[in-house]
Amino acid sequence: GDDGLLLAGGQSLVLVLNLRLAVPRAVIDINRVPDLDGIRVTPEGLVIGALARQEALERSPLVREHAPLIAAAVPHVGHAAIRARGTVGGSLALADPAAELPACAVALEATIRVGRRGGHRDVGADDFFRGVYTTALAPGEVVTELRVPRPAPGWRWGFQELARRHGDFALAGLAAGARMEAGVLAETRLVFFGVGTRPLRARGAEAALAGRRAEEATLAAAGRALETDLDPPGDVHGSPALRRHLARVLLARVLRGLGEPRP
DSSP states (O other): OTTEEEESSOTTHHHHHHTTSOOOSEEEEOTTOTTSSOEEEETTEEEEETTOBHHHHHHOHHHHHHOHHHHHHGGGSSOHHHHHHOBHHHHHHHTOTTOHHHHHHHHTTOEEEEEETTEEEEEEHHHHEEETTEESOOTTOEEEEEEEEOOOTTEEEEEEEEOSSTTSOOSEEEEEEEEEETTEEEEEEEEEESSSSSOEEOHHHHHHHTTBOSOHHHHHHHHHHHHHHOOOOOBTTBOHHHHHHHHHHHHHHHHHHHHSOOO
């Protein structure tokens, strides 16, 4: 019940325990639960087990081929020692609004499989993250898999974040995808993190880009749309105005890369 906490990578839980922010009656180590750390491809897409280490994502040829957005994002997660222990399921279940993997899951329109006594259920990533450290997990449920669907032809992916130092939490970040048709942005997914209480899709900016080329006027229009898409908080690391500015910078950088001609 609520008196027990699960230990996987421990990169967040151990800190909480050391600070006495949580004093559970039991800490349940799930690292020896079989078949939860695999990375495999199915006819529906890529399946990543919840106990897969972030380091394994970084090295996996399957991730590079079938989820290049995740492959681009993982090197930004903390430092090598953190990625060696941190798990996919831990990052998703923690739901830190400045974390990279939740934003990638939303941009990829991935599904998070949740196990419970007697079965499981699947939750779309955009519905899974509810707020700061808040998810759709019910009592007695645990994340078991991240399921990434096969993208349609023509999709390209881009990822960037801005932090004070590499390995710090992002002041602002963007996980993005674009489906290109004859050099035009036919469809985009823009998911910002570090600028709200959860990964946020910039629907207004996506609409401003639809059917247009990644030209300066287009990027400027999408940047203006972010004013209503995003309402970032301020803290000791940066003001709302700073985070809005960084979001516009990231939007332009990522979209220029996505719109470049390719062989």
